[in-house]
Amino acid sequence: MRKLALSDDILMQVEKPARYIGNEVNSVMKDKNKVDVRFVMCFPDVYEIGMSHLGIQILYSMFNAWEDVWCERVYSPWTDLDAVMRREHIPLFGLESQEPVKNADFLGITIQYEMCYTNILQVLDLAQIPLLAKERGEDMPIVIGGGPCSYNPEPIADFFDLFYIGEGETQYRPLLDWYLENKKRGGSRLDFLKGAAKIPGIYVPQFYEEVYKEDGTVKERKKLCEEAPDKILKEIVTDVSDCHYPMKPVVPFIKVTQDRVVLEIQRGCIRGCRFCQAGQLYRPVRERDVDKLKEYAVEMLQNTGHEEISLSSLSSSDYSKLDELLDFLIDECGRKHTNISLPSLRIDAFSLDVMSKVQDVKKSSLTFAPEAGSQRLRDVINKGLTEEVILKGAALAFEGGWTRVKLYFMLGLPTETEEDIRGIGDLSNKIAATFFDTVPKDKRVNGKVQIVTSTSFFIPKPFTPFQWAPMCTKEQFLEKAYQTKQGIMAQLNQKSIKYNWHEADVSVLEGVFARGDRRVARVILEAYRRGCIFDSWSEYFHNDVWLSCFEDCGLDIAFYTTRERADDEIFPWDFLDCGVTRAFLLREWKKAQSETVSQNCRSQCQGCGANRFGVGVCTESD
Amino acid sequence: MKIRIKFAKYGAMKFIGHLDMMRFFQKAIRRAGIDVKYSAGFSPHQIMSFASPLGVGLESTGEYMDIEVNSMTTTEALKEALNGAMVEGVEILSVGVLPDTVKNAMASVAAASYRLQSKNGAFAIPNPEETVCAFYAQETIPYTKETKKSVIQLDLKQGIYDVRMETGASLFMTVNASSSGNIKPSMVFEKLCEFAGAEIPAAAYQITRLETYTDLAGEGAPHRFVPLSACCTEESQAECY
Numbered sequence: 001m002r003k004l005a006l007s008d009d010i011l012m013q014v015e016k017p018a019r020y021i022g023n024e025v026n027s028v029m030k031d032k033n034k035v036d037v038r039f040v041m042c043f044p045d046v047y048e049i050g051m052s053h054l055g056i057q058i059l060y061s062m063f064n065a066w067e068d069v070w071c072e073r074v075y076s077p078w079t080d081l082d083a084v085m086r087r088e089h090i091p092l093f094g095l096e097s098q099e100p101v102k103n104a105d106f107l108g109i110t111i112q113y114e115m116c117y118t119n120i121l122q123v124l125d126l127a128q129i130p131l132l133a134k135e136r137g138e139d140m141p142i143v144i145g146g147g148p149c150s151y152n153p154e155p156i157a158d159f160f161d162l163f164y165i166g167e168g169e170t171q172y173r174p175l176l177d178w179y180l181e182n183k184k185r186g187g188s189r190l191d192f193l194k195g196a197a198k199i200p201g202i203y204v205p206q207f208y209e210e211v212y213k214e215d216g217t218v219k220e221r222k223k224l225c226e227e228a229p230d231k232i233l234k235e236i237v238t239d240v241s242d243c244h245y246p247m248k249p250v251v252p253f254i255k256v257t258q259d260r261v262v263l264e265i266q267r268g269c270i271r272g273c274r275f276c277q278a279g280q281l282y283r284p285v286r287e288r289d290v291d292k293l294k295e296y297a298v299e300m301l302q303n304t305g306h307e308e309i310s311l312s313s314l315s316s317s318d319y320s321k322l323d324e325l326l327d328f329l330i331d332e333c334g335r336k337h338t339n340i341s342l343p344s345l346r347i348d349a350f351s352l353d354v355m356s357k358v359q360d361v362k363k364s365s366l367t368f369a370p371e372a373g374s375q376r377l378r379d380v381i382n383k384g385l386t387e388e389v390i391l392k393g394a395a396l397a398f399e400g401g402w403t404r405v406k407l408y409f410m411l412g413l414p415t416e417t418e419e420d421i422r423g424i425g426d427l428s429n430k431i432a433a434t435f436f437d438t439v440p441k442d443k444r445v446n447g448k449v450q451i452v453t454s455t456s457f458f459i460p461k462p463f464t465p466f467q468w469a470p471m472c473t474k475e476q477f478l479e480k481a482y483q484t485k486q487g488i489m490a491q492l493n494q495k496s497i498k499y500n501w502h503e504a505d506v507s508v509l510e511g512v513f514a515r516g517d518r519r520v521a522r523v524i525l526e527a528y529r530r531g532c533i534f535d536s537w538s539e540y541f542h543n544d545v546w547l548s549c550f551e552d553c554g555l556d557i558a559f560y561t562t563r564e565r566a567d568d569e570i571f572p573w574d575f576l577d578c579g580v581t582r583a584f585l586l587r588e589w590k591k592a593q594s595e596t597v598s599q600n601c602r603s604q605c606q607g608c609g610a611n612r613f614g615v616g617v618c619t620e621s622d
Numbered sequence: 623m624k625i626r627i628k629f630a631k632y633g634a635m636k637f638i639g640h641l642d643m644m645r646f647f648q649k650a651i652r653r654a655g656i657d658v659k660y661s662a663g664f665s666p667h668q669i670m671s672f673a674s675p676l677g678v679g680l681e682s683t684g685e686y687m688d689i690e691v692n693s694m695t696t697t698e699a700l701k702e703a704l705n706g707a708m709v710e711g712v713e714i715l716s717v718g719v720l721p722d723t724v725k726n727a728m729a730s731v732a733a734a735s736y737r738l739q740s741k742n743g744a745f746a747i748p749n750p751e752e753t754v755c756a757f758y759a760q761e762t763i764p765y766t767k768e769t770k771k772s773v774i775q776l777d778l779k780q781g782i783y784d785v786r787m788e789t790g791a792s793l794f795m796t797v798n799a800s801s802s803g804n805i806k807p808s809m810v811f812e813k814l815c816e817f818a819g820a821e822i823p824a825a826a827y828q829i830t831r832l833e834t835y836t837d838l839a840g841e842g843a844p845h846r847f848v849p850l851s852a853c854c855t856e857e858s859q860a861e862c863y
Contacts (some may be wrong), residue, residue: 001633001710008741008828012679017637023709025649251649253642305649305707336652337660360664 002029005093006081014081018254019047022073022095025251026303028060029096030070037176038104039063039071040094040141043112044119045536050075051250052258054312055110055147059168061246069176072096072104073250076119077126079534085126092126101127105179107141109160111149114513115506115536117156120145121528124159131525133161133206138189142179150203151234151281152462152573155516155524157205161193165201165576166235167267169243174199194227201235203576204228210518210572216559218517218570233577234281238615240267241289245296248303260308260341261300263293265325269314270601270617272608274382274592275371275410277461278314280580283608285601286616290321294328301338309333310341317346318602326354333358344369347393352400362445365404365452366397372413373423379595380415382588387427394431398438404450405431411480411501412458412472414592421480425487425497428453432493451493454500455484457507461514462573463580465588470564471511477504505543506535512560517572520560523553581609624720625689625700626727628851632681632830635711640675646712647687654703659690673727673834673850674734674799677806684734684833686850688720688727718854732837733783733847734799736807737792737830745791746826747818754793757817758785765809778813781805783845785814796847799834 004021011017041060043050063071072094077085091100101107109120121131130136145153146164153163175196182192197204207228213219237243268285297309333340340358344367345351370385372378409424428451435449457477460466481501488499526549534540550557567586598606601617611618648668651658660666673686694700701717747753763778781798788794797805807829815822835847
């Protein structure tokens with residue numbers, strides 16, 4: 001039997017010990033003496049969040065399908081265990097082997113959101129791996145970063161030996177092969193990194209230096225080693241139907257956020273909303289073959305025993321075979337007492353019909369994401385949802401028996417005016433009014449409709465048309481939230497509308513990290529040293545500590561957030577190529593300012609540059 | 623058809639709580655392809671009843687769960703299929719068919735036996751055999767149970783049916799495990815340590831539930847404890863009806 005890394009004593013005193021024992025169904029055990037490479041995959045947040053991530057399940061399954069590799073998992077120990085491990089000097093361990101992470105060849109960290117940056121340091125620290133890549137000796141694991149935040153890796157560049165830019169399915173085998181070859185040759189860590197830098201999609205931060213102008217912006221990037229390429233193009237899977245899919249995902253014992261089979265139906269999005277980073281990063285849209293998806297669904301439900309299946313994509317309604325897939329799933333799942341959890345679909349007659357089949361209409365709610373309150377601002381952000389479409393969808397839904405509607409908006413979008421903000425209240429009110437117009441009095445359940453309007457604060461992200469845009473200050477954000485609240489309170493149907501808004505402090509910080517440069521690393525390091533971890537958990541977020549760290553490190557938050565960038569400013573992430581050209585993004589930025597919409601990829605190519613990959617929607621014939 | 627399943631739980635699995643074990647079995651039953659019966663309604667769930675929740679940290683060789691199936695081949699095949707869907711630390715020990723007249727697992731439970739084993743080989747009480755005898759010979763063993771809502775005074779003596787030392791520095795006990803009068807083995811141990819004037823060493827002991835019993839005796843008659851599996855018509859002969 002496996003020996004656990006933590007004593008019974010410790011496991012009995014921490015919350016949810018199941019987070020740390022491994023042994024889950026479909027977790028993979030191997031003989032460590034019979035593999036050549038040991039890889040530990042990390043999601044730097046608590047187990048329940050990390051276990052819900054599809055990307056890790058894909059890579060875990062792919063790595064373990066290779067006979068010479070053993071891939072394990074590790075997540076951030078929760079604060080209770082964190083304290084015990086520090087006190088008793090217990091090294092962080094892989095869930096499968098229960099052995100120290102520092103004994104592995106690689107530690108791969110997926111970076112899904114900026115607010116996990118201090119957790120990356122927590123993981124390294126608990127693993128007893130030096131926090132700075134430069135300080136790691138020959139016997140330390142190679143620390144790799146990946147995921148959406150690696151598209152601006154600079155604020156955390158110092159902590160990583162290398163970043164893998166793009167989709168993980170393509171270059172890991174060449175990377176591991178090079179690792180083994182270098183080892184056989186007796187090559188050093190530096191030799192490995194130099195060779196790795198030549199592999200497509202691999203970025204080795206220590207081979208570059210960022211040089212700044214007097215005004216603080218980037219002057220140039222200096223290469224410190226000839227193996228390092230000038231530009232790094234993201235990796236992309238050309239045939240998504242024929243790439244690895246985790247048929248036996250790990251099934252956690254405890255309830256996790258995504259406690260179901262996840263079926264990725266497509267990658268990318270045709271829509272081109274100008275605030276959305278994912279919509280640019282994962283271009284072009286590539287659909288998975290519907291027959292394969294049906295097979296996957298059946299087999300994965302069988303292999304996991306999950307009671308629920310969910311579809312995953314950025315915009316499921318755009319999947320061309322959605323009807324066929326849903327018909328199949330409704331039939332299959334009905335026979336097997338399996339639930340279908342639907343991703344946010346465009347609300348129309350078709351989706352309402354599907355939803356009424358798989359959900360309890362009385363208990364479920366409908367979601368619209370207009371993102372902006374007025375048509376003018378929706379044109380600016382290129383969100384092709386009109387008020388007419390929303391109200392028509394709402395009317396249909398109310399006729400179908402739904403009484404709960406969720407609305408998502410962003411505050412602080414470029415060019416936003418008070419009138420746009422008033423539009424949020426107006427639209428919420430019109431939806432409530434639609435209910436009263438549509439549903440006769442005697443048919444109203446409890447006589448009520450419930451509208452929940454939520455706003456988040458807009459944060460400009462790299463590789464979007466808004467990467468040039470200024471972000472609001474905390475005070476501006478809060479003022480906008482106040483105006484939104486006032487706008488809603490002034491409505492006739494205000495009693496039917498509930499308003500939620502996000503914290504502003506975290507958004508400001510996220511804004512710094514999103515478009516930060518290498519200098520930001522020292523603030524992150526300092527905040528970690530002063531005790532910041534789990535910043536995405538409001539109960540552990542200490543804004544005052546962060547503010548004092550910026551001050552003590554001599555960095556100005558406003559430089560990264562509220563400053564409008566010149567068209568030709570060099571960005572810290574410009575050395576990466578996400579497939580979409582800077583010229584296209586700039587064009588879109590100009591179009592946004594002139595309130596001009598762009599067609600989606602399927603209607604008319606906008607020449608973003610992603611057609612160079614020659615796949616997906618770019619090769620669809622009309 | 624009602625099926626009674628007996629299983630063991632040990633090793634890392636002792637850290638999986640009762641509700642998560644239920645979830646684990648629901649998924650395992652689906653993986654094993656068992657034709658389990660579902661409840662009616664908008665969100666149907668498997669018809670499943672656990673005998674008695676096992677505390678986190680405890681191991682067991684005598685856990686029970688009842689399910690209902692629409693069809694099955696043999697109890698042996700069902701056991702094999704389920705064992706194929708287990709993880710290290712959970713083992714299906716036996717599967718039997720229950721007569722319809724038998725109460726479900728939870729309602730059937732009357733008592734359970736436990737072993738409390740020192741993890742380092744030493745038992746923290748001096749002269750354990752005599753001390754345990756003297757402890758059990760007390761007229762009453764009052765215990766104050768504090769819950770979130772209230773403080774209850776119990777007499778443990780009523781619910782301890784047997785308690786004695788075994789060879790190898792372990793304490794054996796059979797205690798009430800019914801839903802109304804359940805006694806945790808740690809409560810008995812706590813009182814024993816108090817009686818012996820010894821410190822209670824945290825987590826230095828591993829507690830194992832050995833068996834879960836139902837009581838065949840009628841109202842007022844002396845207890846007749848038999849394992850819950852004895853109620854099955856197959857596997858072992860039934861005495862329960």
